[in-house]
Amino acid sequence: MRRRTLLASTAASTFLVPFGARVVSAAPPPEQITPALIEAAKKEGKVSYYTAMDLSVAEPMARAFEAKYPGIKVAVERTGSERLFNRIAQEVASKIYRVDVANSADAAHFLPWKRQGWLQPFVTVDIAENVPAEQRDPDGTWVNQRTHLSAIAYNTSLVKPEDAPKGFKDLLDPKYAAKMVKAHPGYSGTIMTATQQLAQALGWEYFEKLAKQKVLQVQSATEPPKKIEAGERAIAVDGSDYLFWMAKERGAPIQVVHAVEGTPLITNPMAVFKAAPNPNAARLLVAWIMSAEGQQFIVDLSGQYPANKLIKAKAGRPALASIKTFKEDPALVEKQADEIKARYAKIFKV
Amino acid sequence: MTRSLDLSRPILLAVAALLAVMIVLPVGWLVVYSLSDKEGAATLGNFATLFTDPTFVDPLITTLIIAVSVSLLCCLIAAPLGWLVSRTDMPLRRSVRTLVMASLVTPPFVGAIAWEMLAAPNSGLLNQLWRSISGMPADEALLDIYSLQGLIFVIACYTFPYVFILVANALDRMPGELEDASSMLGAKTWDTARRITVPLALPTLLAGALVSFLQAMNLFGSPAILAIPAGFHTLTTRIWSLFQFPPKPELAAAASLPLLVLTILLLRAQARALGRRGYAVLGGKYGEPRLIRLGLLKWPAVALAMIVLAMPLFLPYAALFNSAFSRVASRIVSFETATLHNFRFTFLELSSTMPALKNTFLLASSSATLGALLALLIAYIVARKAVTGHKVLGFLATAPLAIPGIVLGVGLFLAYTRPPLTLYGTLWILLIAFVTIELPVAYQQLSSAFHAVHPELEEAGRMLGASRLRTLADITAPLLRSAVIATWCFVFVAVIRELSAAVILFTSDTKVLSVLIFDLKESGDVGAIAVLSLTMVAITTLVVAAANRLSGTRLQARPVS
Numbered sequence: 049m050r051r052r053t054l055l056a057s058t059a060a061s062t063f064l065v066p067f068g069a070r071v072v073s074a075a076p077p078p079e080q081i082t083p084a085l086i087e088a089a090k091k092e093g094k095v096s097y098y099t100a101m102d103l104s105v106a107e108p109m110a111r112a113f114e115a116k117y118p119g120i121k122v123a124v125e126r127t128g129s130e131r132l133f134n135r136i137a138q139e140v141a142s143k144i145y146r147v148d149v150a151n152s153a154d155a156a157h158f159l160p161w162k163r164q165g166w167l168q169p170f171v172t173v174d175i176a177e178n179v180p181a182e183q184r185d186p187d188g189t190w191v192n193q194r195t196h197l198s199a200i201a202y203n204t205s206l207v208k209p210e211d212a213p214k215g216f217k218d219l220l221d222p223k224y225a226a227k228m229v230k231a232h233p234g235y236s237g238t239i240m241t242a243t244q245q246l247a248q249a250l251g252w253e254y255f256e257k258l259a260k261q262k263v264l265q266v267q268s269a270t271e272p273p274k275k276i277e278a279g280e281r282a283i284a285v286d287g288s289d290y291l292f293w294m295a296k297e298r299g300a301p302i303q304v305v306h307a308v309e310g311t312p313l314i315t316n317p318m319a320v321f322k323a324a325p326n327p328n329a330a331r332l333l334v335a336w337i338m339s340a341e342g343q344q345f346i347v348d349l350s351g352q353y354p355a356n357k358l359i360k361a362k363a364g365r366p367a368l369a370s371i372k373t374f375k376e377d378p379a380l381v382e383k384q385a386d387e388i389k390a391r392y393a394k395i396f397k398v
Numbered sequence: 399m400t401r402s403l404d405l406s407r408p409i410l411l412a413v414a415a416l417l418a419v420m421i422v423l424p425v426g427w428l429v430v431y432s433l434s435d436k437e438g439a440a441t442l443g444n445f446a447t448l449f450t451d452p453t454f455v456d457p458l459i460t461t462l463i464i465a466v467s468v469s470l471l472c473c474l475i476a477a478p479l480g481w482l483v484s485r486t487d488m489p490l491r492r493s494v495r496t497l498v499m500a501s502l503v504t505p506p507f508v509g510a511i512a513w514e515m516l517a518a519p520n521s522g523l524l525n526q527l528w529r530s531i532s533g534m535p536a537d538e539a540l541l542d543i544y545s546l547q548g549l550i551f552v553i554a555c556y557t558f559p560y561v562f563i564l565v566a567n568a569l570d571r572m573p574g575e576l577e578d579a580s581s582m583l584g585a586k587t588w589d590t591a592r593r594i595t596v597p598l599a600l601p602t603l604l605a606g607a608l609v610s611f612l613q614a615m616n617l618f619g620s621p622a623i624l625a626i627p628a629g630f631h632t633l634t635t636r637i638w639s640l641f642q643f644p645p646k647p648e649l650a651a652a653a654s655l656p657l658l659v660l661t662i663l664l665l666r667a668q669a670r671a672l673g674r675r676g677y678a679v680l681g682g683k684y685g686e687p688r689l690i691r692l693g694l695l696k697w698p699a700v701a702l703a704m705i706v707l708a709m710p711l712f713l714p715y716a717a718l719f720n721s722a723f724s725r726v727a728s729r730i731v732s733f734e735t736a737t738l739h740n741f742r743f744t745f746l747e748l749s750s751t752m753p754a755l756k757n758t759f760l761l762a763s764s765s766a767t768l769g770a771l772l773a774l775l776i777a778y779i780v781a782r783k784a785v786t787g788h789k790v791l792g793f794l795a796t797a798p799l800a801i802p803g804i805v806l807g808v809g810l811f812l813a814y815t816r817p818p819l820t821l822y823g824t825l826w827i828l829l830i831a832f833v834t835i836e837l838p839v840a841y842q843q844l845s846s847a848f849h850a851v852h853p854e855l856e857e858a859g860r861m862l863g864a865s866r867l868r869t870l871a872d873i874t875a876p877l878l879r880s881a882v883i884a885t886w887c888f889v890f891v892a893v894i895r896e897l898s899a900a901v902i903l904f905t906s907d908t909k910v911l912s913v914l915i916f917d918l919k920e921s922g923d924v925g926a927i928a929v930l931s932l933t934m935v936a937i938t939t940l941v942v943a944a945a946n947r948l949s950g951t952r953l954q955a956r957p958v959s
Contacts (some may be wrong), residue, residue, distance in 0.1 A: 096906070103923060107747040124749045125906045127917055134643035139905055142815055144823035146907050206536065227537070234642055235920065264544065265627050271922030278728035278924075280521035300726075386644055393453070393639075397629045 075188030076169050078176040081335050086117060088328035094121045095329035098136065099151040100129040100237055101316070102270040102291055105350045112345050113336055120329050128268050129154040129237020130389075140166065145323040148330035151193055151316060153269070154237030156382035158190045158317050168322040172335045178356045179338070183315060190319040193337060194346055195353040197373065198242035198269060198312040199289040200305040206282035215308035216250060219258060219285060226262040229281035231269045232398070234389045238269035242286055242312035243388055244381045245374035249309060252391060258285070259395045277302060286312070290350040293365060297351075306371050313373040315355075409867075410785045413775060417794040419819075420834040424809025425658075425801065431651035431812050444652035454653060457631040460546070461615055464632060467550045468614035469607045472558040477603055479558075479706055480565030482699050485595065486690045494703045495566060498559045501710035503938050505895035505912065506556040507619025508931040511919060512714030513552045514623065515721055517543040521728035523717060544628040553620050555710040557613045561606030568602035569595070574688050587690055601671045608668040612661055616802035618898035619912075623919060633657060634804045634898065641902060647812060654805040662800045722928040740925030748926060750914050755933075758894060758911040761825060765832040766889040770882055772833065773840035778870055781848035782856065795841040798834045806831055807902030823905045831899040836889040843888065847881035848874075880948075887945035891938050 079085075089095075099106050103126050110122035127135070129152040136147055152158070161167050162185065169188035183192035200219070202212050206227075213219050219228065233240040246254065264281050266272060272287030277300045284292070289304060289311075296302045318337065320330045336342045343356040351362035361367060381388075435441045448454045479498070483491045516524045519539035528540040542548055572595070580590040621632040631639065633653060640650040692699055721727035723736040731737075744751055773795065779785060780792040798806070810831050814821040821827040851874060859869035875882070897912040904913045911934055918927050 098906070103743075103748065103918075103921065103926075107743075107749060110749060111747060122749065123753070126750075126921070128920065130643060134641075134645070135906060137643065138645075139823065142820060142822045142905075144905060144907070146905070234639075263629075265629055266920075266922065267626070268921040271920070274922040274924070275521075278521040278726050280518050280728065282520075389643075397456075398626045398631060398639075 073186045073188070074169060075171050075186060078171045078173045079331075079335070080173055081332065081339070085328060085332055085335075089117065089326075089332040090119045092326040092329045093119060094123065095148045095326045095333050096123045096125060096146055097149045097151065097333060098125045098132050098147050100126065100132060100153045101151065102126075102288065102350075104294070105290070105346065105352075108349060109337070109342075109345055113333060113342075116336065116341075117332065120332070122333065128232075128235035129157065130233070130235055130240060133157050133237075136161075140323075145321075145325055147321050148324040148326045149318060149320055149333050151318040152237050153196075153314050153316050154240050154381065154385075155192075155315050155317050155376060155378040156241075156385060157237070158185070158319060159378060159382050161319065162187070162189045166322055168320040168324065168327070168330075170320045170331050170334060172338055174335070174338045174340070174356060178358050180355075180357065183355050190317040191334075191338060192315045192355040193318040194343075194355055195313065195315050195368065196238070197289040197306075197371070198238050198286045198314060199292060200283065200285060200307055200311075201273070201276060201287065201289075201292040202283045202303055202305065203276045203279055203281075204301040204303050206279060209303065212303065213283065213305060213307075215305075216246065216254065216285075217309065219283070220254075220261065222261075224261060224283060227282040228261060228285050229264040229266060229272045229275045229283070230258075230285040231272055231287060232265060232267050232396075233392050235267040236269040238288055238312075238314050239286055240385060240388065241314045241376060241381055242269075243392060244384055245310075245312045245376070247388070248380075249374060252395075255392070255395050259397075263396070265396055265398055273302070290352045293351050297364075306366070308372075310372045310374045313376050315376060316352075407785060409775070410779065410787060410791070413772070413779070413791060414787075414794070416772070417791070420830055420837075421794060421797055421801070424806060424813045427812040428651045428654055428658075428805070428809040431648050432655055434648055436648065444648050447649060448652050448656075453631075454636065457633045457636040458656070460625075460630055461633040463546070464550055464553065464621075465611045465615040468554045468557055469611040471550065471554040472561045472610040473603055473607050475554070475706055476558045476561035476565055476606060477599070479703060480562050480569060481591075481595070481599075482703060483562075484566045484569035485591075486692050486696070486699065488692060488696050488699045488703065490700055490703070494700075494707065497707050497711060498562050500939075501556070501707070502559050503891070503935055503942065504556060504710065504714065505619065505897065505931075505934070506553065506617060507623055507897055507912070507916065507919075508718075508895075508934070509556045509710060509714055510552050510620040510623040511915075511924075511927055511931065512717045513543050513548075513555070515717040515727050515924070516713055517541040517548065518728075519544065523720070523728070523730065524713075526728070543624060546625075546628070546630070549621060549624045549628070550614075551709075552624060553614050553617060554610075555714075556620075557610045559710070560609050560613065561603070564602050564606045564609070565599060568599055572598055577688060591690070604671040605668045608664050608671065612664050615660065616657060616804070616898070618804050618901065619916070622916070634802070637804055637808065638901060641808075641811075647808070650808050651812065654802075654808050657802050658800065658805050661802060665800055718928045718932055720928075721924050722932055724925070727924040727928070740929050744926045744929040750909060750917075751930070753907075754909050754911050754914040757825065757908060761828055761832060761910060762890045762893040765829055765836065765893045766886045768829070769833045769836050769840045769889040770844075770886045773837060773844045773885060774875070774878070774882060775870075776841055777844040777848050778874065781845055782853060792841075792845075796838045799838040801834075803831075803835055803896065803898030804902065806834060807899035810899070811902050822903070823908065825908050827903050828900060828908060828910070831903055832889075832893045832896060835896065835899060836892050839892075840885045840889055843885045844878065844881055847878050851877050883945055883948050887941055890941055894934060894938055 106124050106126055110124050113122055114120060132152055136150060139146060167189035171188040175184055175191050179191055200213060231239045233243040266275060269286060269288045270291055272284035273291035273295055275281050276284050277295045292302050292304045318334060320334055324330045338356060340356060340358050343354040343359040346352055347354050347359055347362050351365045353361055353368045432444055433440055435443060482488045483495045516522050519525060519542040522541060525539045525541055528534060576594050577590050580594050618634040622635050625632055625635060637650050637653045640646045720731055722740055724731045725737055725739060776791050776795045780788045810827055814827050855873055856869050859873045895912060897916060900910050900913050901916060915927055915930050
């Protein structure tokens with residue numbers, strides 16, 4: 049499925065809306081977790097959850113859900129968001145319906161999915177009342193599960209704090225050559241989103257200069273944290289910030305840097321698929337993850353920023369409001385995604 | 399005498415049709431796609447892109463550099479080692495031979511991951527060790543695995559055994575008289591080696607060079623793991639990248655064809671090289687080759703053999719064990735720091751582990767069974783010239799040798815994501831891929847076994863009124879038992895380690911162990927990879943051991959791409 053044809057079909061569907069018609073939210077009424085839903089979900093007995101979240105968080109979360117609702121197995125299908133997007137497109141094109149709930153670090157993915165009518169609107173009371181309006185679809189097809197950042201970080205046993213970079217432009221200093229690791233926007237939604245924000249803020253010349261720094265190119269945004277913890281490289285240009293923090297809290301010599309230019313911000317929406325083979329278990333999973341309990345679980349384990357307002361961010365982590373972040377623009381990411389991948393591949397040769 | 403109902407003609411047709419589905423259809427679609435543009439109109443544009451766009455030309459050149467270097471390196475290592483093992487009184491030579499064969503159980507991509515643990519410039523265990531011995535500063539490194547040289551080295555580690563086996567076997571069979579004659583005529587030991595042994599072994603070495611060239615050219619796993627972090631592509635990883643969003647199957651098809659054509663050409667060259675081997679062996683029975691006494695040189699020789707074995711075997715497994723029990727792969731575990739965290743995570747938390755193990759087992763055993771049966775049937779028809787047209791079957795059964803795994807993957811993807819046979823997303827498409835990839839070896843093994851069974855036995859059965867199939871089942875098959883078991887195991891092992899076709903054809907429901915390991919590699923979950931790789935190798939070793947016991951024959955190794 050190509051984005052160009054997707055755009056064409058949107059144009060067509062907007063055309064069909066009668067001129068001047070009031071746009072009414074198509075969101076269904078908010079639901080609660082009812083015994084009937086639990087019963088129906090248990091009958092299905094399983095749910096497949098496609099996500100880009102690191103396995104060290106996604107799998108324990110799945111096990112916590114299983115403990116709460118015995119008899120429902122969660123199959124976690126984890127890969128980079130861009131891979132997930134490709135996988136789902138290929139599966140749907142071949143009429144393979146396996147995904148129940150998809151959770152991507154590239155918020156742009158939910159735009160074509162919604163337009164093509166692949167998403168099942170579903171809203172819980174938690175979502176309607178406690179998730180800020182800008183973090184959920186007015187039509188109820190998707191909701192942000194959690195927010196994280198793509199941060200710079202360094203290994204403190206390899207770089208002294210006074211020698212550490214303060215921002216992205218510092219990374220172009222020759223003294224950091226061959227010392228950096230970076231993830232790939234063709235694989236990772238976190239990095240796709242971050243690349244769009246950085247290219248917008250600093251221009252593509254920034255990446256052209258960065259590519260001359262002999263950067264170790266890995267795929268997932270979850271890998272730079274592991275590479276600098278292992279000491280393979282001293283500095284991570286990007287990567288999922290919660291993993292840097294988790295490693296630091298485990299005792300690894302890691303320091304997170306919030307760049308002076310700004311830090312890319314990544315929301316992680318989640319949606320139930322219309323063709324879900326386990327529609328009830330899918331809704332139960334989403335309802336639980338968005339409930340105070342599910343959100344608290346994610347925060348306690350990983351310290352990502354919760355979407356549910358009732359839950360406080362993890363103690364010891366900087367408040368999201370105190371960090372200078374870039375602005376996320378999914379519509380722009382969608383428009384530029386293919387170009388970003390092509391340009392990036394050209395600049396970094398892979 | 400009335401002719402009893404004989405099913406051989408329908409069977410011939412069925413087998414031919416099956417082979418067509420497996421081989422002709424995917425390759426056909428590959429050609430069609432390579433000549434089409436996005437809208438399906440005929441064009442040569444894909445090939446123009448292929449040979450002008452630097453994002454294709456560079457990988458093409460890189461691939462050739464890798465293939466040539468690996469090929470040379472393999473010969474350089476395998477020839478002396480094969481000679482030491484086959485022709486000298488080097489201590490431990492039998493164990494060395496077994497261990498080189500054993501190193502083939504390691505899937506090349508697992509070897510690449512293990513070498514990353516050993517020789518990543520900063521965190522690699524060997525580099526750390528070197529720094530602590532030599533006092534080299536922290537930001538310098540002795541070895542850098544993320545480089546063209548690193549990749550060449552790792553591919554050679556898991557390719558030289560094929561050359562070694564060819565060379566050692568050829569030297570085993572070489573008549574001793576020629577060398578005796580030479581030494582009787584007064585030549586010194588080394589002169590004999592230089593003037594007689596080396597020239598006689600040369601064609602085999604050439605064949606070995608071609609095999610390793612092919613292997614290096616068509617390999618996907620190792621370059622995917624080492625080349626991409628280093629910032630370059632090989633042709634196989636580039637083809638694979640064309641399947642990422644937005645997929646470009648036309649270009650992937652076009653990029654696959656050079657691999658296909660080169661492979662066919664090289665296989666022909668190899669057949670020629672091996673065909674010339676005949677001139678060495680003329681007439682009569684040969685004496686056992688004489689073992690050359692190394693004298694005091696035997697100690698450096700055995701040391702050299704151990705160093706060579708450390709590269710594909712001792713060092714990588716040490717690294718895998720270390721990271722299996724370690725929280726961070728770059729740290730050496732001790733009894734105090736050893737943890738079962740990775741085992742717990744892999745077997746209790748990771749939800750893909752069990753489905754992947756199940757799929758892998760199901761596919762390996764069914765491919766092995768189907769592959770062995772099909773190969774048996776074809777080998778029988780061809781060996782006994784059972785029906786007219788048997789030669790076509792023999793050709794078709796060996797044809798997949800010329801199709802690299804990743805190319806077959808692309809072809810099958812194109813052929814079976816459309817009606818009438820929409821097999822994509824099922825285990826069937828993987829089954830077809832694996833049986834196709836393994837069929838040539840299965841066929842070659844069984845067809846040589848057939849030549850050892852005398853046709854009289856079958857003719858007796860036929861004369862007593864049994865149909866062909868009945869004869870095959872009651873008489874021939876039992877006689878071939880050990881060959882069939884060996885073939886079965888062979889396919890089983892090869893399927894477990896297959897990555898290049900699987901990585902194109904899998905869907906989330908049909909993930910196999912090799913793909914799971916690859917997925918985990920992309921997110922850097924090294925601990926789980928170590929655990930899964932060791933599990934995989936343990937299973938493989940058990941199966942090979944069981945097979946050796948059951949069949950009483952040694953399994954022979956051969957290349958897998």
